[in-house]
Every structure is written in structure tokens, then in C-alpha cells.
Amino acid sequence: MDTLIVGAGAMGRWFATHVPGSITFADIDQSAAHEAAATHDGEVLQQGTTEEQNYDLVCIAVPMSAVVETIETYGSYAQEAIVDITGVMELPLQSMEAVCPDIQRASFHPLFAPENAPGNIPTVIDREGPIISTVIEWFESQGNTIIPTTAEEHDTAMESIQAAAHTAVIAYGLAVDDVPDGYGTPISNTLDELVTQVTTGNPDVYLEIQEMFDGADRVAEMAQQIATADRETFVKLYHEATPAESNSVSQ
Incomplete structure (x- = not known):
């Protein structure tokens, strides 16, 4: 061939x-x-x-x-x-x-x-x-x-697993300040590793994804809602963010 x-x-x-x-x-x-x-x-x-x-x-x-x-x-x-x-x-x-x-x-x-x-x-x-x-x-x-x-199913999924995911990771990397050694938590340490993984790649690859697929705007919108939420709204958003599989297990 x-x-x-x-x-x-x-x-x-x-x-x-x-x-x-x-x-x-x-x-x-x-x-x-x-x-x-x-x-x-x-x-x-x-x-x-x-x-x-x-x-x-x-x-x-x-x-x-x-x-x-x-x-x-x-x-x-x-x-x-x-x-x-x-x-x-x-x-x-x-x-x-x-x-x-x-x-x-x-x-x-x-x-x-x-x-x-x-x-x-x-x-x-x-x-x-x-x-x-x-x-x-x-x-x-x-x-x-x-x-x-299908093409539609795939391209829609990329909005979440690529455009939104990359936006969330890069935004975290930009938002955090340096902290003294030993202050990391399991969650922040994991996020730090993701930031390192993303930012040691080729920025053009991530730019192409942002330009091709929607998703970044929804991350920004959700971050704003969380930042301004009262207690009741925060709890509601917290539960909405919980994956359906986790909900089914807990029930």
C-alpha cells in the first residue's frame, strides 16, 4: 500500500x-x-x-x-x-x-x-x-x-473535554498566587500538575481548539456565578456540578 x-x-x-x-x-x-x-x-x-x-x-x-x-x-x-x-x-x-x-x-x-x-x-x-x-x-x-x-456528537463533546477543560486549567494557573512550600492540598496539587502539563505543550495547539470549539465562555460564566453566589445558590451549583454517576452511587 x-x-x-x-x-x-x-x-x-x-x-x-x-x-x-x-x-x-x-x-x-x-x-x-x-x-x-x-x-x-x-x-x-x-x-x-x-x-x-x-x-x-x-x-x-x-x-x-x-x-x-x-x-x-x-x-x-x-x-x-x-x-x-x-x-x-x-x-x-x-x-x-x-x-x-x-x-x-x-x-x-x-x-x-x-x-x-x-x-x-x-x-x-x-x-x-x-x-x-x-x-x-x-x-x-x-x-x-x-x-x-457522529461528527456532531464528536464536535459537541470537544466543547467540554477540550475547550472548556483547557480554559479551566489555564484560568486556574493565571488566577492563583505563589504560596509557601507545603501549602498544597490534594486538589490544588492536582490542578498544579494539570497546569504544568498544559503549559509545557505547544500554545498553538490549544489556541486552535479555542478557535474551533465553543466552551470557554461557559467556563467564564459558571466561574462568575460561583464567585457571586449566596449560600443557597452555591449549594445548588455544587450539586449540579456533581457527575451523574456520583449522584447515582450516593443515592
Whole structure:
């Protein structure tokens, strides 16, 4: 199988570890493409080439803000199947259908950084076929769990588990003052660890999420309600925040 991976960043390279056969990388950063190709014994697609390029599978692994343009540019290179692992689903699925209506299509979102693999992978199969089935088999053989979903369900969930979650963690990091050693509590220590985890990453990744998905505004709204709540309102909000599973256990 001949595979073109568009995007030679961390996730594009992660996808390459699951792909048997020949691999070609494309990236606007040619040095990144060459580095990825060297690591995975692959080749590099030269930018600006006018020659027709044919690949059995094309994987789109670019930032969410570039996914539509990238599919429009490289979709025609896919002869049998095209997939994306960008982190958003509705946009790439719509674009892949428009550009590649007659071939296999799917959107995957690994809910982890490569160094934390394996993990859960929400999946939408838009047009099934043997290559898509093989990709899923590759993922599962590495210990990943496929989570069938819809584009709407996935993108709505990202508002909570990514946009809102990241906002809450970063806001905590900005709001707290330094305290003497030994003053941490189990909760504050956990939050401090989360702040460290988030802020030692790439800010562009988190910015992309904030720009793509709603959720931050609800965190700000809830924080304001908590800050101004009287006793009765605070208790009400406290119980509303308790996960449903915890409620069912306590009852």
C-alpha cells in the first residue's frame, strides 16, 4: 500500500507507525517532512510539483484551521481512501465528501498525544471499504479503542473535554498566587500538575481548539456565578456540578 501523510508533525508521524507499505510525507515545512521520512524510512513529496500523484491512502494530519484547504489540495491524490486525524470532524468530512465523493472516507481523532498512546479514538466512517477497515485493524492491534460516533456528537463533546477543560486549567494557573512550600492540598496539587502539563505543550495547539470549539465562555460564566453566589445558590451549583454517576452511587 502506498500512503501519503500530509502533515509531518507529531500526529502524522504517529499515524506512520501504524501504516505498512511505502510512506510519503508532505509538509509546508520541508525539513519536517525530510526528518519524518528519515525516521520512518519514507519519502518526501516535493512541494509545487505539477506531476500527477497517486496514492492508495491519503491521511490528513494538519492543524484544524488548515484542514479544508489541505483536503482541497491533496484530496485528488487519494485513489482508494482518504482519512483525517485533525481533531475536528464535521469540516473534514464535508470537505472529503466534496473532493473525494467516490472513494473510502473516515475521520479519526486520537484523544491523546503520541507519547501517551494507546488510547481512545472516536471514529466516523463516512464511506466504508477495505482500506478503512485495515486502518482500524492497525489501530486496534496497537491497543487503541475505536469509539464509533457522529461528527456532531464528536464536535459537541470537544466543547467540554477540550475547550472548556483547557480554559479551566489555564484560568486556574493565571488566577492563583505563589504560596509557601507545603501549602498544597490534594486538589490544588492536582490542578498544579494539570497546569504544568498544559503549559509545557505547544500554545498553538490549544489556541486552535479555542478557535474551533465553543466552551470557554461557559467556563467564564459558571466561574462568575460561583464567585457571586449566596449560600443557597452555591449549594445548588455544587450539586449540579456533581457527575451523574456520583449522584447515582450516593443515592
